[in-house]
Every structure is written in structure tokens, then in C-alpha cells.
Amino acid sequence: MERKKAVIVGAGIGGLALGIRLQAKGFDTTIVEALDGAGGRANVRIQDGHTFDLGPTVITVPHFIEELFALERDGGDEHTADFPAEMLRPEARITKGSSAGPATKKYVDLVPILPFYRIYFDDGTFFDYDGDPTSTRRQIAQLAPEDLDGYERFHADAKAIFERGFIELGYRYFDDISSMVTILPDLLRLGAVRTLFSFVSKYFQSDKMRQVFSFETLLVGGSPLRVPAIYAMIHFVEKTWGIHYAMGGTGALVRGFVQKFKDLGGVLRLSSPVEKILVTDGDGDAPSGLFSRRIARGVRLVGGEELTADLVVSNADYANTYMKLIEKNARVLQSDLRVKLTAQSMSLFVIYFGFKDDPARPLDLRHHNIILGPRYEGLLQEIFVDKTLAKDFSQYLHIPTLTDPTLAPPGCHSAYTLIPVPNKAKGDLNWQEIGEGFKEKIYAFLEERGYIPDLRKRITTEFFLTPDYFEKDLQSHLGNAFGPEPTLPQSAWFRPHNKSEDVERLYLVGAGTQPGAGTPAVMMSAKMTARTIASDYSAFVRG
């Protein structure tokens, strides 16, 4: 059978995962990426001998990664169940040595990280979360003994949500409202539609435990006060399969995906920004009326080169895909108004810094540190709803050189600290003016609180990224860091669809689509989009 041509706009993890799957399904796939490197948010910068992963660092569900590396050219991609039995056994969580599966190991090594996170409270106490119920109970007994019973109940109820929401429904593509209606009774029964914070507050009395068991959604762009409690599943995803690190950094995983895609015959073109997705009616003319057909024919790059294809997939930002890459006359449901009504996730201020180790004062930090500020609900309200830059802040401090010293010159560390900030919907923050001062404020905090004493004297290299980077370099609407905000009215069927409702042979993949943001979800979205394309493929042959 004639091989069909696919073009994917964007080489984020979503675009690469889909490229691998389409090559396995027998398509000739070209990925066109605007930047000069692959990975999108998972891009890498090397500066003064330090390697910095710019984006994702918490790797979960290594089985999803193994599934991609195990695919073969034209071999299809449906060999195994979504959650094979061995993945659900307790020993599926690797806690020592290498956690990479045999196919992954040919490209990159993974290792488990323990504790998953050290969570610091503003009073200086901390909680080492490692997914082990015994150590969790011990620490709750020390910090908030009143919450011991609540933890047992939370554990049982969050497990039920994980089993239904992730294992049974994780790969369900909600392409029509009826698919959503059928699961609603279950979600109501499990309490999964209330907000995560109110769900967690039902079980825990202390502020500390409420924070420990709800903060994780911030790593996928959701406020615990606004995401549905179905996100309690993240806690269980981590507990079930652990948290992992790709040796060499997340960039090494991306390089592995790029190599795998090329090994399967895919073509990656970097520094190739797409200006337009080409859409015509059935006769090859511009769509003219409400009811004329709209068919994706390929893409036009900045500079004018056109690539024709049988189908186009956008891994670019959802809002910009519709508002910038597709002419207005080719859109009916995804009008500018509809897209602008979609709430975007928060943005981020991230400081990347190298610093000298001080053997006299060894770091008392972990690979992943969550440093919570004095306020939780108030701060979240200001970031997500009021969209103001608060005086206080919480941060995620990442020090991968505690696991992998190869990321820095000898005697040094490479680190980043990430601070959630409002996206640019209100547009009154001039980051070029305030960025430097904000950075200094964070450094001063890390020094004064003793997290990294004398940090500024020890710095070897640094740079920071603001919402401007997300808006300009990554072409994300309003500088969002995680796509549309994961609220209930923007989840499942209500989230942008992986198959365009407006344009035939146009699909979407990545954080802006179902099921959502975060590297495991983005890999799941690639599988869901690939399945949808495969089921439409026979229609292409017929027509």
C-alpha cells in the first residue's frame, strides 16, 4: 500500500513521540521545528561547561518511554495493552539501579530518584516524600499526628481515583460529549469533580499535609485550588512507578527520541518555523462558505517553502495553532473568540545557575526540592486568578548534579529554581524591567534561609527565563508554560480535541490536547492522536 505522508509541526516530546508512532504505523513523517534544537520545553542550554535542562526534570512512568523505544518501523504500535499486567505488579516500581527498560537502554539510561521530593515548609521543617507508606506515616506522626487517620482514608480514595481515572480511562479519547456523560456518575461517586484542594482538605487538618498532598499539579500547570480532584491520581502515579532521572539530563532522553525517530526513517528539520498550515476546499481552492470542505494539505514554512502532506499534526501551542497558523476562513468552531475564551495555564520564572561546591558546607538539599512560601491558597489565588506578582513565592529547586555530576565542571553544581508566576493575560508585568530584581530576591532568599549559603559569591554562570520566553521562543499564547489550564471545564471532552473539528486531516498532539500537560500525559496524547489517525487512515485510502 502507498505510504502516506505526515507533517508534524513542532519537535516537543509530544511531536517526537507521535513521529515515532507514525513511523511505526507506516507513515513517512517529517517533523518541522522552529527552534534550532529538539525537545520544545525540554530543550537544553550548555553554558560555561554547565548543562541545563530548561524544562521537565521529574520523569514518571518509565514504561511509557520503553513502549516508544520498543517500536519498529512499519511494525504497528499496538503490540501491548496500555497497562500490561507486569506494569501493575508491585515490583514494576524500580527503586535501585537502572530503571530503563531493555529498549530504552539502547538510547538512554534512567535511574530512580529518592526521595521523590523534599518539601520544605516556611518554618524550616520538611517532609521527604518517597511514596513509601511507612516513612510517610512516620513523618506525618512527627509533623501532624492529627492527620494519621486522614492519610489512610486519603490513600484509599486517591487509589480508587487512580484506578478508574488513570488505569481504566487514561487513554480514553473524549471525542464527543456522550463519551463524557458516561463517566460522569463514576467521577461524582469518587468525589473526583470537586477541586483537588477541597478533596485533600477533607482528609487532612494541617496546612502542611494539605500542601504535601496537593502541590504536584503545579508541575503540570494547575492550581490545586482549581484542578478537579481527579488529579489526586498524580500522587498515585508517582507512588506506583516512582520518579526517575535520565542520565545526562532530560536532554539525553530527547536525544534518544530524536535518534529513535530517525532510526525508524523519520525526517527532522530544525530551524524551520511554520508560517501557515495550508487548508483548501475539496477543489484545491481557499474555503469560501460555512459549509465548504476544509482539508489540510501541508504547511508553508517562513521563507515560502511548502511541504505537502496527506495529513498535518500540530504539536505547537493550541491557541496559536488555530489563531496564527490557520486562516480565519478555515475555522468555524475554533474561532478567535472561542480560543480566547480558553483559560491558559500559569507561566514561570526560571533561574538557571551554576555554583561552586563548598566541601566545608555540603548541601543539605535533595535532587528535587519544593520550597513552600508563607502562604499557599492566597498565593495561588494571586498567580492564577488575580494574575499579580505576589511579594512572597514558592519555588521548585532542582539540583541534578547531586545525582549526575557530569552536568557541571568538577567541583560545581548545575541547578535551576522555578517560580510559578502569572501568565500574560493581564499583561501589566514588564519582565525585562523586573526580571533582574526578581532574580536577586530569590538568590537572597536562598542565602538567608541557609538553603545555599553565600550563593551569589559561588555563582559560576547564570541566566533566567521569563514569561517572555514562553511567549516568543516557544510561541505560547500569553506566555503559558503548560497549555490550557487544567480545570474541570477544560478537561476531557472540554479540552481541545486531538482531531480538529474544523479541518479534515488536521490533528493536534501535546500538552494542549487530551489528556493534558506533563511528559507522561504528552506521551499518552501521542498514542491517542496516533490511534485516531490510524482509524481515519482507511477513509483517506477510500476517498
Ligand SMILES: Cc1cc2nc3c(=O)[nH]c(=O)nc-3n(C[C@H](O)[C@H](O)[C@H](O)COP(=O)(O)OP(=O)(O)OC[C@H]3O[C@@H](n4cnc5c(N)ncnc54)[C@H](O)[C@@H]3O)c2cc1C
Ligand atoms: C520549566 C518547566 C518544567 C517542567 N517540569 C516538568 C516535570 O518535571 N515533569 C513533567 O512531566 N512535566 C514538566 N513540565 C511540563 C512538560 O515539559 C510539558 O508538558 C511537555 O514537555 C510539553 O510537550 P509538548 O510536546 O506538548 O510541547 P512543547 O515542548 O511546547 O513543544 C512544542 C514545539 O512546537 C514548536 N513550535 C511552536 N510553533 C511552531 C511553528 N510555528 N513552527 C514550528 N515549530 C513550532 C516549539 O518550538 C516547540 O519545540 C515542565 C514544563 C516547564 C516549562
